Amino acid sequence: MAKKSGSSFGTFDRSPIPEVNKILPIRTEFSKGSVPNSLYSVDQESAWSRWRRGFELYCKATINQEYSYPFDYLIPLPPGTVIPPGSNPPKIPGVFQGFPTANKELGMHWAGVRLAGSLRFDNIRDKDGDPSPILSVTEDDDYWYVQISGDWSATNPLPAPLFIPPVGPIPKQYPINGEILEDRVVSVGGAVINSQTIDPTTQKRYGYVQAVLISTNETTGVLKLQKQGSVESTPDGVLRTPATRPPNVGRYLITGARYCCSCQDFNRRDFAYMTTLGQNNKKLFPRTRAATAKPGRHEIMSLRGVVDNSAMTDATVNRNMQVVSPSPQYNVPPTVTPNTSTDARSLRDNPGVYRDFGNVYLRNRPSPSIPGAVADGMPTYDDYSTVTNPDGSHTITSLTDYWTPLLDEVRYCKHIYAMKFAEKIFPPEPSDIPIDAEGIVEWEQDLVAKVNKDNEKAVYDLTVRGLSTMDVPPYNCQAPMMMPMMQKLFNVPSTFVLMSGFRMFDKNGTEYNPSTGGSPAS
Amino acid sequence: MAEFGEIVDATFVLSAEQVEIRKYGFSEILFSGTPTVYHVGDVINLPYASGEISTMQAVGLAWGAFASGVTPE
Numbered sequence: 210m211a212k213k214s215g216s217s218f219g220t221f222d223r224s225p226i227p228e229v230n231k232i233l234p235i236r237t238e239f240s241k242g243s244v245p246n247s248l249y250s251v252d253q254e255s256a257w258s259r260w261r262r263g264f265e266l267y268c269k270a271t272i273n274q275e276y277s278y279p280f281d282y283l284i285p286l287p288p289g290t291v292i293p294p295g296s297n298p299p300k301i302p303g304v305f306q307g308f309p310t311a312n313k314e315l316g317m318h319w320a321g322v323r324l325a326g327s328l329r330f331d332n333i334r335d336k337d338g339d340p341s342p343i344l345s346v347t348e349d350d351d352y353w354y355v356q357i358s359g360d361w362s363a364t365n366p367l368p369a370p371l372f373i374p375p376v377g378p379i380p381k382q383y384p385i386n387g388e389i390l391e392d393r394v395v396s397v398g399g400a401v402i403n404s405q406t407i408d409p410t411t412q413k414r415y416g417y418v419q420a421v422l423i424s425t426n427e428t429t430g431v432l433k434l435q436k437q438g439s440v441e442s443t444p445d446g447v448l449r450t451p452a453t454r455p456p457n458v459g460r461y462l463i464t465g466a467r468y469c470c471s472c473q474d475f476n477r478r479d480f481a482y483m484t485t486l487g488q489n490n491k492k493l494f495p496r497t498r499a500a501t502a503k504p505g506r507h508e509i510m511s512l513r514g515v516v517d518n519s520a521m522t523d524a525t526v527n528r529n530m531q532v533v534s535p536s537p538q539y540n541v542p543p544t545v546t547p548n549t550s551t552d553a554r555s556l557r558d559n560p561g562v563y564r565d566f567g568n569v570y571l572r573n574r575p576s577p578s579i580p581g582a583v584a585d586g587m588p589t590y591d592d593y594s595t596v597t598n599p600d601g602s603h604t605i606t607s608l609t610d611y612w613t614p615l616l617d618e619v620r621y622c623k624h625i626y627a628m629k630f631a632e633k634i635f636p637p638e639p640s641d642i643p644i645d646a647e648g649i650v651e652w653e654q655d656l657v658a659k660v661n662k663d664n665e666k667a668v669y670d671l672t673v674r675g676l677s678t679m680d681v682p683p684y685n686c687q688a689p690m691m692m693p694m695m696q697k698l699f700n701v702p703s704t705f706v707l708m709s710g711f712r713m714f715d716k717n718g719t720e721y722n723p724s725t726g727g728s729p730a731s
Numbered sequence: 732m733a734e735f736g737e738i739v740d741a742t743f744v745l746s747a748e749q750v751e752i753r754k755y756g757f758s759e760i761l762f763s764g765t766p767t768v769y770h771v772g773d774v775i776n777l778p779y780a781s782g783e784i785s786t787m788q789a790v791g792l793a794w795g796a797f798a799s800g801v802t803p804e
Contacts, residue, residue, distance in 0.1 A: 279769035284789040285803035287796035292784055297735055299779075299789030304769050325774040326739070332785035369791025376798040384794050398778040400733040403740035466772065631742050632772035701790055702797035714768040 256621075259474075260638060261653065263626025265660040266308060270627060276307030276317065278682045281712040281720070285705050300712075301327050301699055305682040308624045309667035310472070316671040319682060319691065320470040320624040321698045325632075328385070331397045331461040333368055335359030340397045341430075343462070346455040352423065353434045353455045355462075361430035370700075372427035383425045384700055389465030390434060391419045392456035401463060404442040414444045418452045419465055419634075432462075440634060448634060466632055468625040469698040471690050475622040510689055520688040521680070522708075524723035528687045530696070530703040683711040683723055733776040742772035 270276070282301040292298055303323045310318050333341045335358070344358040357367070366372050373382035393401045395415065402415045420439035425432055434456070441452035456462070469475070509531045510517055517528055595603040621629065621636075629636040678684060686695050686708070696703040709724040721727030733739045769775070779785035784792075796802070 277771070284786065284793060286784070286789060287792055287801050288804045290784070290792060293782055296783040297777075297779060299784050299786045300777075301786060302736070302769055302775050302777075304771050304773075306771055322771050324769060326777060327775065328787045328790065329777060329779075329785065330787070332779055332787040369795050370787065370793075371791075373791075373794045373798050376800075379798040382794060382798065384790070393774075398780065400776050400778070401739045401774055403774065628771045631770070633742060701793040704797065704802045705793040707803065718768045 257638065258656065259621065259623040260626050260636060261656060262660045263621075263623040263636075264630055265657055266623055266627035266664070267630035269661070269664050270306070270308050276309070278305040278307070279303070279714045280305065280683065281714075282699060283710045283712060284699075284701060285707050285710055303327075303698070306624070306628060307681070308472075308627070309664065309671045311663050311667040311670060316667065316674055317676065317680070318470060318472040318624055319685070319694075320468065320472075320622075320628060321682075321694065322628055323464075323467040323698055323700075325389075325391065325466045326393070326401045326463045327467075328370075328388075328464040329394060329461065330357070330463065331394050331399075333357075333371070335361070336365050340461070343392065343456055343458050343460050345458060348436075348455060351436055353420065353436060355432040355434055355456055357430040357432060359430055361428060363428045366427035367425065367430055371425050371432075381427075383427075385464070386422055386425055388422050388467065388700070389419055390422050390432070390456075390462045391417055391465050392460035393417045393463050394461035395459075397461070404446050404448065414442075414446055415457075416442045416444050417460075418442075418454065418456045420452065420456070466628075467698060467700065468621065468628060469694045470622050470624045471694050472622050472624060475625065510687070510692065518689050520690075521685055522687045524684055524708050524711075524726075526687070527707050527709075528692070530692045678728075683708060683713065686711070735776065735778060737776050738769065738773045739776045740774035742770045 280303055282303065284299045284301060286292070286299075301323055303321055306320050306322070307317045308320060309316060331340050331342075335341055337360075339359070341358045344356045346356065347354045359367075361367055366374070370384045373384065375381050393403075395402060402417060404414070404416075406415050407413065408415050418439060418441050420434035420436065423433045423435050436451055438450065439452040440448055440450045441454065442448055510528050511531070512522075512526065512528045522528060595605050597603055626636055685691055686706075692703065692706070695706050699706060709722075711724065712720050712722055713727075713729070714720055715729030717730055719730060721729060777786060779788075793803075
């Protein structure tokens with residue numbers, strides 16, 4: 210449409226029509242993401258697109274374990290804490306998964322996963338030293354309230370890391386809030402069960418439930434788990450969502466897999482590219498949209514007190530990351546710690562819950578069989594009721610919308626979707642499929658073809674350029690784009706993310722320690 | 732019974748034949764060695780014994796120290 214001049218009130222242009230295949234990082238701020246609008250059938254901010262592209266990446270990148278860097282992270286301990294000789298060190302096992310990308314100078318996005326089972330609740334003890342299984346569960350329409358066994362009170366609250374008491378200007382902290390919890394430990398010290406584990410007493414599968422921890426009451430020992438988005442492994446060995454029953458009484462909880470990614474889509478950050486400076490009219494420097502900006506909020510990477518933004522560091526160097534925020538209201542909710550600019554201990558980037566990444570919305574009806582639950586799946590549009598008139602026509606008597614938040618607490622990038630596909634728990638399909646029904650097949654085929662073409666080019670470019678030693682984890686883990694991610698992934702303060710803690714595994718499964726000069730086998 | 736640190740729920744296990752024929756892209760460069768220790772999607776078994784400092788406890792110690800302004804040694 211040609212540009213039309215308006216009246217003196219201004220000039221009115223036609224809004225740009227999004228290109229179907231051009232998927233861009235999510236930038237929407239106030240709509241919280243990807244609800245298809247009423248004007249265009251294509252929404253390039255669709256979570257569905259990421260879900261679908263993630264499946265292609267899963268097929269290409271994760272199935273062969275290429276660019277996969279498994280590690281153990283040995284958690285450093287505060288001074289005075291000694292690991293008993295001969296005992297197992299506390300460690301966080303995980304994998305860095307590289308995804309070649311055509312849009313980044315390094316040629317690779319690095320996503321990370323902390324394996325499920327890393328944190329076990331059978332290691333939590335009450336004041337008498339007794340383990341704390343699930344004592345009972347109550348529920349309402351939306352949540353399960355899981356009572357952890359123990360004599361909890363204001364003077365005897367839940368132990369760390371479920372609850373960290375306030376110290377000076379640092380208020381209460383609940384670092385585990387936002388984690389996925391699963392009731393997969395049957396007895397203290399027992400092996401984690403899976404979907405196929407059979408109870409020897411009943412000869413039936415145990416089954417388990419997976420749900421997100423919403424909040425923690427330290428004085429009563431009640432954990433609030435969200436029904437929506439929960440997953441149940443049934444006695445038939447089938448995974449279904451949402452779960453039809455609460456976590457099992459008597460079991461112990463573990464944490465599920467935790468993901469983080471360095472891509473700008475997940476971090477909601479822009480990168481500047483040195484190789485394209487001056488070649489086009491794209492912006493030359495990263496900038497943040499006004500709606501995203503938290504005035505004054507920034508991160509500082511420093512080495513021995515001097516600002517250091519270099520991308521790569523030696524494996525023997527530990528940099529410090531400080532997240533500076535002028536006042537608590539600029540923190541991203543839900544906030545665990547209100548950082549202040551005057552507090553030198555503000556070293557965290559909202560680790561309990563990822564930065565607000567928009568919710569996924571589902572247009573579906575509540576399930577009558579499961580109060581409070583809304584089944585996931587393709588959207589249904591049965592959102593009105595009618596009466597039949599004597600002449601056979603219909604009159605609409607009510608209009609109702611069923612947009613409800615869906616599933617995970619955060620929206621993932623396509624790399625994390627790829628890893629969730631690899632987890633065997635088929636990530637539920639986001640409801641914002643971004644096109645009219647008649648064009649869906651062709652659109653999806655185009656999308657898949659484009660993903661594959663981009664991926665082949667990215668792999669080719671990476672092969673030509675090559676990754677240097679310092680471009681791979683853990684050598685790049687202190688890069689400005691990686692360090693916040695590492696802290697979110699491990700869910701420990703950034704001061705406890707030290708290079709000396711990394712133990713990597715080479716292709717033969719042999720462990721090596723980069724901080725002491727170790728390297729993988731050739 | 733799974734031992735400490737073992738994977739108890741693996742995403743997949745490559746057979747010897749699968750390992751043998753693994754290739755990078757369309758090149759003839761064959762992959763050698765065994766698959767790496769952890770895979771994306773694995774579930775690990777970490778049953779710390781009484782008296783050991785578990786991962787759960789260590790994370791708690793880290794957050795508690797952070798609140799007090801204490802950094803690791």
